[in-house]
Amino acid sequence: MEKEFNTFKNVIRLPHKYAAGPTYTKFYNGLKESKILGTRCPSCAVTFVPARSFCPKCMKNLDTWVEVAQEGEVQTWTYAGKDFFGIPGKAPVVIVLVKLDGTEGSFLHLIGGINLESADTVKKALRKGTRVKAVWNEEKKGHMLDIKYFAPLSKKR
């Protein structure tokens, strides 16, 4: 590995246009109105949010829509202090898995409204079970990031 030879630079740009289908479209349209929509399985009664078109366990099509709570509990989280590819916004960020009240928890998003200076400051404000609430951006684009972040409701542990 002592000797390195020529390198050849190449950039591949591949634009895609993904069809959102009726379920994702309805969910995104809900975000535009500051609503978080889920779909409920008629068989196992689980409410999925963000809304899905079928239940992964029962394989039933999901067409029962419910507006779900905008508050919930932190399931798990991580803190990234430096930028990396695909990061939502700018570091530092806290990524969180939230279980919105009355739903099954697969809602990934960001945490804000707390001191993000270091992992230590975040640890003081956040742990499993911390109650959080959605905070919205003024301008809505029909996008996951219409929700600006989830903010802890109080510092009580």
Added chain:
Amino acid sequence: MGRPVAILGSGQTVHGRRFDVSYPELVKEAVDAVFETTGISPADIDGVVFGTMPSMMEGVALTHFYFADVLRSVGKPILKTETCGSTGVSLAITGYYWIASGMADLVLVVGSEKMHEGDAQATMTTVLEPFYQRFFISGAPGVFSMQSQGWTVRFGIPEDKIRAAATKLSIDHHHDAFDNPYAHIKKRLTEDEVNNARIITYPVRLWDVCPTSDGACAMLFASEKAAKKLGKKVAWVKGVGYSGDEYWFGDSDKAEWQCAISASRQAYEMAGIKNPRKELDVAEVYNPFTFQELLFYECFGFCGFGEACDLTLKGVFGRDGELPISPSGGVLCTNPIGATGLNRVAEAALQVTGQAGAHQIPGAKTSLAHAMGGVVQFNGVMILGSEK
């Protein structure tokens, strides 16, 4: 159950930043090495299995076509297997199926990656769906860190204890790598260096994470007939297991991780293993993150849930312990993703044939190889033995 399957040998490249060779030349290095080590002629192989991580890493799609010549696959059937991190064990299992089915007697299995040529973080982002989750869990460290946090909370492990256990693993593996001629990162670390390294994604710090490596691994899988013809000591596949989760991150429990549990139990059942900590002599656990390595000990039944940190700190899983884990230095020191899982199988085979050199576990007769892939979604396990 199929026919008995033997592993005749392996060829690993030296890993690191390999800008001294082009990608096909790198693959050729591993393929040439396995034919040279075993004395098998490329003309005698019945088929080829090849894989990498997703092709966005290479920037060249259909890599099995790109490497057709160096894989000696011209005029022969070729299969491609690709499951991101678990690609290597998926490749080995594909080779195993081919021989066990009776459809082939000699199969060349190759995995490779040249990670310094592309962008691993960006490639892994493309593994995620674009609608709901990609924005938040692009790349690898974030999901693994969330998994670690979930596990720590579930079993009430104090932060200083998990940190101490992770630090011990980091120091030991980076030290073990000095005994592995193919390893990438070899380093003598102090506790302070590991504990105070910069945070990548909390709780994971720099020395808790694997590097990105260039490298390739080639192996020959064979029927009993072909193994006897070779007349040398071979490793035998005693058990295989593979299992995956639901698609969405959040649907499955990543702390008591069902697919890791079930992949290992499938393999144990096939190999007749009841008590893995006693019956295995060495395990090559896929450990790109120290915290995740601890979780795997528990999911694989090496100890009970919540016990891995204490037992690690006691030295149970060290080089001289009851069940030595990743004496090669493991993924933590060397991670060419498409080859990484196959390196685990190659190392497990070297151990049970007594050919692991400076990192040989004396008298090893039964070994485990493991790889994990997808978006913390897949686990594959292979058990090898010195006897059929």
